[in-house]
Amino acid sequence: MTIPGGSGQAVPFSGLDGPAYAPIAPNAPFILVHHAGYPGSWRIESEGLPGPTWLPQVDRFILSPGVNGVATIEPGQDQSEAYTATRELLHKAKIVEVKAPGVVVSEPCRDPRTGASGQHYRERFERVEAPANPAASAKVRIDRAERNRWRAQLVAEGAIPAPHDSIILAARRDLVSALERARGRTDVAADVRDSQIAAADRALTVFDEARKPWIPEEPKAKRGAA
Numbered sequence: 338m339t340i341p342g343g344s345g346q347a348v349p350f351s352g353l354d355g356p357a358y359a360p361i362a363p364n365a366p367f368i369l370v371h372h373a374g375y376p377g378s379w380r381i382e383s384e385g386l387p388g389p390t391w392l393p394q395v396d397r398f399i400l401s402p403g404v405n406g407v408a409t410i411e412p413g414q415d416q417s418e419a420y421t422a423t424r425e426l427l428h429k430a431k432i433v434e435v436k437a438p439g440v441v442v443s444e445p446c447r448d449p450r451t452g453a454s455g456q457h458y459r460e461r462f463e464r465v466e467a468p469a470n471p472a473a474s475a476k477v478r479i480d481r482a483e484r485n486r487w488r489a490q491l492v493a494e495g496a497i498p499a500p501h502d503s504i505i506l507a508a509r510r511d512l513v514s515a516l517e518r519a520r521g522r523t524d525v526a527a528d529v530r531d532s533q534i535a536a537a538d539r540a541l542t543v544f545d546e547a548r549k550p551w552i553p554e555e556p557k558a559k560r561g562a563a
Contacts, residue, residue, distance in 0.1 A: 359465045361475040362448040363455030365401040369435040370427065371497050372396065376507065379500045381547045385482025389547040391505075392488040393497045395435055398427070433497060440487070449474060460484070492550040499551035512541045 371393050372378045382392045400407055400420065407423050427434055439461065446457035449472050457465070459477065462484040466476045491497045516537040522530050548554075 358445050358447040358454065359457055359475060360449045360467055360471075360473075361446050361457050361465055361477070362451070363446055363453055364458055365399050366443070366456075366458045367397040367399050367441065369395050369437065369441065369460075370398045371433040371435055373431055373433050373498060374501055374504070376504070379504055379508070381543065382485050382488075385485045386489065387548070389543050390485075390489055391500070391547050391549050392485060393492060393500075395488060395491075395497075398423075398432075398434075435491065435496065437487075437491070437496070462487070489550045499549075509541075509544060512537070512544055516541055 378394050379391050380394060381389050383389050400423070407420070424434065441458060442461050443456045443458045444465075445454070447454040459465070460479075462480045463477050464480070466478060468475055492499070516534070519530065519533040519537045522533065525533075
């Protein structure tokens with residue numbers, strides 16, 4: 338299946354004896370989307386980055402007929418046509434489709450518990466690991482550091498628009514409120530309250546100092562420059 342928006346085939350799952358079916362259940366294909374303007378659509382992450390950085394949330398939009406407004410694909414119908422209505426729905430809801438060829442991949446799989454076979458769709462940052470028990474389903478582990486760097490790159494390249502100021506301001510108000518609640522607590526011991534105040538204050542400091550990848554960084558001045 339060709340996944341809309343660009344996809345690639347993952348390197349086949351490699352068992353002890355070489356390439357094999359990944360021991361995991363089949364799933365539906367998906368595209369990646371960003372809910373621009375929605376609360377929680379941006380978060381501060383640090384793993385794999387030079388420091389705390391604002392990153393967009395990138396979610397899966399399942400392309401299963403009957404789900405999320407996805408139309409049933411008729412025999413012989415071109416899949417790109419079948420998803421036209423889906424894209425129109427996303428556009429009306431101001432949901433950004435993240436077009437990143439090669440990020441959504443798939444590989445042949447067979448569920449060891451049910452015997453069902455098909456394709457398992459995942460992001461290239463995820464890795465299917467065979468379980469110690471051959472009868473158990475595989476585990477999927479994600480390289481969060483690599484995924485974070487990819488999300489920052491999407492913003493730097495303009496693939497995902499910068500967040501509206503209201504998103505950032507609303508998030509900061511929540512942190513300020515948390516700090517004020519911690520300072521006003523009288524139902525806990527003084528040392529507990531002090532610890533909560535310090536934690537809330539640190540969170541606010543991280544927030545204010547976090548990088549914004551949609552703002553180009555100024556080049557550092559060369560040593561000795563006038």
